């Protein structure tokens with residue numbers, strides 16, 4: 001079984017080295033390549049051309065560029081195309097896109113012919129630093145997101161930060177939420193680097209962009225390696241801010257609020273909760289908030305939407321998060337910048353509400 005970190009390659013341009021990398025990892029040159037419509041239009045010719053010039057046999061598969069492509073019906077259609085193209089266990093699947101393509105591609109690879117290898121070629125910041133790593137692959141069910149899936153580690157994750165030059169800035173900020181999260185939960189030095197070079201990273205300047213992408217990817221891989229099946233609580237720390245974020249996404253009906261935007265708001269609530277419960281000193285709370293303040297979401301819309309929800313409304317919505325245990329909410333907190341932990345005890349609703357209201361007051365004071 002591949003281990004998460006030994007199979008991550010960060011390189012520009014990575015596709016030129018794909019033949020060598022496949023050979024070094026024992027992968028065959030028969031490759032089903034999954035895109036969404038956008039990544040096909042932007043990078044299809046480059047990726048397919050490079051594969052063919054390096055002697056690969058390829059079959060191209062394309063899905064619409066939207067979250068609803070992560071569905072059983074979409075997987076079903078792709079299985080059909082693969083069967084018609086005589087794709088068998090000697091093939092592998094290369095997923096070229098954001099988290100939607102990566103999750104769908106991984107799901108299809110985990111199930112097709114009882115499992116074929118998957119290689120991830122992430123093209124969004126979120127996919128490069130989070131979703132392509134760690135082997136969680138899933139499709140959505142009408143009753144909830146990511147409910148039907150597998151643990152299916154990629155044989156290779158090929159990261160080329162230069163793909164980000166075509167990504168809209170809203171998606172860059174969305175991905176940066178997860179990047180900043182790694183600083184909060186596991187690496188003070190990385191947090192300092194992000195604070196110092198935040199604007200350069202947003203402008204996709206090197207070497208800061210590659211440094212941020214690569215450090216995030218390896219932090220995630222390291223956490224996953226130590227707690228693959230989420231049994232010790234370590235992998236759960238990757239959910240810093242996410243209990244609040246899932247509640248917000250649900251309140252917004254998963255529309256008009258990107259996951260990273262919800263995570264940014266959620267991290268703000270989690271910082272206040274960490275402080276309120278006596279774990280996080282005030283100076284570190286302020287430092288954390290100062291970094292979050294630098295996120296620029298379009299027209300302040302996201303903050304305004306957050307302010308439009310009542311605190312109680314958000315808490316009710318959080319109770320429907322699938323990660324609750326015995327209807328109790330579980331929170332990842334930090335006790336200093338660079339160290340997250342899963343809080344083992346129940347948190348009183350009054351404290352959760354207090355933290356949400358602190359965050360609301362903080363956002364209000366910014367407008």
Ligand SMILES: NC(=O)c1ccc[n+]([C@@H]2O[C@H](COP(=O)([O-])OP(=O)(O)OC[C@H]3O[C@@H](n4cnc5c(N)ncnc54)[C@H](O)[C@@H]3O)[C@@H](O)[C@H]2O)c1
Nearest residue numbers: 036038065098099100101123124126127131136163166167
């Ligand atoms: N498996 C995991 O561990 C994990 C972790 C976090 C999130 N996820 C999943 O990831 C998904 C979200 O992923 P996402 O944020 O990457 O969204 P996405 O895949 O929907 O991509 C966002 C948009 O950017 C476009 N795009 C992709 N690359 C581009 C590029 N280089 N230039 C221009 N446009 C580009 C896409 O076509 C799409 O329209 C969700 O389904 C979420 O559940 C999975």
